[in-house]
Amino acid sequence: MNKDHTDTLLLAWDQGFNQRQSRRVATRGPRPLPKQAAGNSASAHAIRQRLRGNVRRTPQAMVRISGGGRGMRHIRAHLDYISRNGLLAVEGPDGELYLGREEVRSLGDEWQHGGVPIADEANRREAVNIVLSMPEGTDAQALLRAVRDFARDEFSDHQYVMALHRYEDDPGRNPSRHPHVHLCVKKTAPDGSRLDPRKEDLRRWRGCFAERLRHHGIDATASSRIERFQAQKGLPQSVYHLRKRNRARGPQIWGAGPGAKAAAQLRQQAMLQRYAGVARILAGGEDGEDRQLGVGLVGMCERALAIAREREPRKQRAR
Incomplete structure (x- = not known):
């Protein structure tokens, strides 16, 4: 598959990933977004940058x-x-x-x-x-x-x-x-x-x-927690500063219950399937760097699965 075809498939993959529905509570319309970089090539390059950042664990902006x-x-x-x-x-x-x-x-x-x-x-x-x-x-x-x-x-x-x-x-x-x-x-x-x-x-x-x-010479990327397989949200600033002041080491006061953990597991499975799809796209391309990126994505998914397995209760792992 040539580079243009790979770019088109990458854009379709990313568009499907980013079409997430969220509840709107404000009454005013959203501020118009500036025009994006023209051409499939520039947009596909940005997608590759983000994927490489996830594989390399590049610092998040x-x-x-x-x-x-x-x-x-x-x-x-x-x-x-x-x-x-x-x-x-x-x-x-x-x-x-x-x-x-x-x-x-x-x-x-x-x-x-x-x-x-x-x-x-x-x-x-x-x-x-x-x-x-x-x-x-x-x-x-x-x-x-x-x-x-x-x-x-x-x-x-x-x-x-x-x-x-x-x-x-x-x-x-x-x-x-x-x-x-x-x-x-x-x-x-x-x-x-x-x-x-x-x-x-x-x-x-x-x-x-x-x-x-x-x-400006700083290695950085911008991806979502789901893309990085990071299930735990960061603490809200109010909770963070409360813990810092009180040096609380007691029970977790901000975390995920059983229902939220089950939902996180479903999101992880969905993301694994999405990465499998984009890895196949990259592996089928003619560009060597794309194929290497596909291999890196497979390795990242394998690490995520291994970590998830380690976190399972012992009884569940023994089944």
Whole structure:
């Protein structure tokens, strides 16, 4: 099978995988997504990148919405937080820096009165707070450059600022060892359109962020927990910080019950079948790297099955 045929089959495989239904609770329509890279070849290349990342266990690009201010009072509090009360520089879209409490306060004034005004108190969120992070040991300056590019691509019509937090110079009480950037985006653009991120936006953001990280020399990928055979969800921030404060080592307060575990096993079986299908596609191609990737996917599935087998109760394994 030639490369074009393989690309077409890869795109069909990925489209079927990503057509997951989710309940919508918001009344406004989703924000239109930017145009994707033209051509089957570019899209198929992105799919191969993600599959290779899963096989190699490449670090995941993390993008998380941490909240958003309801009115300027909350937004100012967040600007104080990400700047550590003016001790860390906050950077704007054009590279302008705000350092010190007075400059951060003047930044708040620009946000409140520039473009679409923001009241001190509001009933709806007027900003989106996003955290973009990578594991410990990542080059923090390269991470910041990647976030600059990501923000310029995604939020060019909105006011936004960012602040880099790294363990070495974060004056906070409990600095994280994972370098990360806080990105605060004003929801309403000057033309009145509002940012309304949904789950599909977050998935796309992660992919775009991973691409920008790779461009700046950081090996990164963006795949779902299901693709990585990671059954356990991460702890919500509130639970994580509660455990950290109390150093709780008692019963699990956030986890999966028997029903959730059974559902996770069904999802794993479905993913194994999907990987079997894409491995056959790659194995039937004329490209040697594709065939090698197919072999790698088979090995990854075998490891996942072995781990799942080890976690089974002894009585169940003995059957």
